[in-house]
Amino acid sequence: MSELLPNVRWWEIGVASWDTVLMVGGSLLFIVLLGLPLGVLLFLTGKRQLLEQPALYGVVSFVVNVLRSVPFIILLIVMIPVTVIIVGTSLDVAGVIPPLVAAGTPFFARLVETSLREVDRGVIEATQAMGASTRQIVLGALLPEALPGIIAGITVTAITLVSYAAMAGVVGGGGLGDLAIRYGYQRFQTDVMIITVVLLVVFVQLLQMIGDRLVLYFSRR
């Protein structure tokens, strides 16, 4: 094994993998916490929806679009001062989470908005007719009905985060991407490069599989 892969130090790979898991998991947590309410807000204030608010929808929608159109690598660099203020450093796992959250939240919020829009209008109307308040409609009907879609959205977001987190390696964020750049690219250690890429592929496959299972479990259609 060590003859085939002369440059691979497994301990370092292990640390890098764990860092990637932390980056993706940590940022995903914040993205869901922020993106879910943001997606609900986008949905409710949208055209012909329960709390139609064209001005508010316009502003939020614009900000979301701007954040989504900035390439992640640029967001990563532009955000450095903000990141330092929030977590005290722009390096390591902690330093990568704020830009990941900034990039992932608008993305996820749109996915939430879309899956809420796919909920049958008749179901909303029926819930309304039962005398449900807007809060009850959202918590009791909309979110449970849209749950499979939202879980699929979380899966897509998590997978996007894996590649974003790898990119963060460029700015010294740690993780598998960092390893691939430093050894595989800068020192021509192809074996390290291959191992990290294989690990990333496995990671993405795993996420997709878990996501699909959960979607299936929560789909009652």
Added chain:
Amino acid sequence: MIEFQDIEKTYEVDGRSVSALREVGLRVEPGEVFGIIGHSGAGKSTLLRLINLIERPTAGRVRVDGRDVTDYTGWQLLNLRREIGMIFQHFNLLSSKTVRANVAFPMKLAGTYGAQAIRERVEELLARVGLADQANKYPSQLSGGQKQRVGIARALACKPKILLCDEATSALDPQTTQSVLELISDINLELGITVVLVTHEMDAIRRVCDRVAVMDGGEIVESGDSADVFLHPKHPTTHSFVFEREHVDEDERREDFAHVPGRIVKLTLRGEATYRPILGDLAQQTGVDYSILSGRVDHIKRTPYGQLTLSLVGGDVDQAMRELERSDVHVEVIRQ
């Protein structure tokens, strides 16, 4: 119980205003089954949704149970809606909840029922609609008729005084339609709940409605006792519904009668008169001979009725006509 007064409703669509309801005035009495029939786009659903204020009128007043509810908002509005159950053409059950959870849902929303009370009420309701053994299934595992029964159980959960049905049987096959209509009718009798039923099916009205309003182009063109409206339709729209059901083209039929001798009359009998031997008596008393050209004996709600087209020959035809009028038979002369 429900009263519409001078209702107008217009929708703004792309800057143009579309009139959905015009000058609608209507009273629905407590405990009756009131039908609203009309072709697609007539404004039936819009009118129905004014009752629980899913839609608001552009002008006019809506009264429910003696209260003017037109401007209700906030808690008043939510409480009003809890007094009104509603069922839908496409059932609108929550696909993420079991049958049991769907029926419990309105009670949970109301927040005034304890867990035990909810559990008992759900069992009771599911037993009533004949789905006691389906409680743990999801809606996708049920047939259309079963889904609508769940819809009915859910609509009745908070013991409403009014049940609104928007095309509740339009997605069901004829047999299932009949059983669901029977259930609605039985519930109306058992609970004394007021039912407003929107449909474009004449048969639904005939089976369950005490009174009916016919809508066309956002207006009520005819209304009254179901039997009156459908035995003696006045407006062309009502005509079209009545004859659509009988699969009869009146003109065609008149041509068929061309070679039949005698005076052709159409008799309409209602109530007990339907079962009396009127024709035999008539022949004996006046010496008139009759042949039946077409006929039907049936029910509208619980009122039996008969409609017969006869040709009368020989004897004293004019006296026969007078005799018929005297015995509460409505006579329409089709050909002298």
